Amino acid sequence: QVQLKQSGPGLVKPSQTLSLTCAISGDSISSNTAAWTWIRQSPSRGLEWLGRTYYRTTWYDDYAASLRSRITINPDTSKNQFSLQLNSVTPEDTAVYYCARELTATTKFDYWGLGTLVTVSS
Amino acid sequence: DIQLTQSPSSLSASVGDRVTVTCRASQTITKYLSWYQLKPGKAPKLLIYTVSNLQSGVPSRFSGSGSGTDFTLTISSLQPEDSATYYCQQSFSAPRTFGQGTKLEIK
Secondary structure (H helix, E strand, O other): OOEEEEEOOOEEOOOOOEEEEEEEEOOOOOOOOEEEEEEEEEOOOEEEEEEEEEEOOOEEEEEOHHHOOOEEEEEEOOOOEEEEEEOOOOHHHOEEEEEEEEEOOOOOEEEEOOOEEEEEOO | OOOEEEEOOEEEEOOOOOEEEEEEEOOOOOOOEEEEEEOOOOOOEEEEEOOOEEOOOOOOOEEEEEEOOEEEEEEOOOOHHHOEEEEEEEOOOOOOEEOOOEEEEEO
16 A cells, blocks of 8 residues: 655745655655656645656656746655755745655556645745 | 646535536547545545546446546535545646646535
8 A cells, every 4th residue: 555644844934945755655766657746736726736756767857837947856765755845935835735646557646645734924 | 738627616416416527628638537536634536547447446426438628527426425626637748737626515
């Protein structure tokens, strides 16, 4: 059974960096049949795919175009986890952030973290 | 980016009703369409993937259909625990995108 356990602060000041981590159990961050993804949900934007990291003989990542200048998703093979960093946050980045596994063959997000409410406020 | 438009944005139905939610894509996404159920305070739940495949453990009253650009989620006999918001999602291309959601209320 795959489990994704999220951690990170729930409050971030404007202009600072949002940092979250997703620890994986029951699968490997280096799996070549999965992509490890961050998604957020807010009342104004609904569900929004932020980006992903995945391994296919080398590491790849791709990001939502609207966030590309501010976002980084990194794998950590030593801890079997991946992280999200979002720079220069504004109140519009306030959302519930989820990590999820996307299976390559079926392209389904089959396992999700429980979500972290991140509020951007001074 | 591929846009997904869901309708209706909200609906209210009674236990036992048959409920249908539609999702229209801005271009063809062949079979790469999934449906998710969101409840407050819980992780999103995958219901249907590649249009019509029922995820393991999901009740058989949920079904999906469609192809190309037009897709449907059907709940054959609504149950109280189906009160939630439902989202469609395409994985035909990156970036993955979601519909705006359909909030389902039980009368």
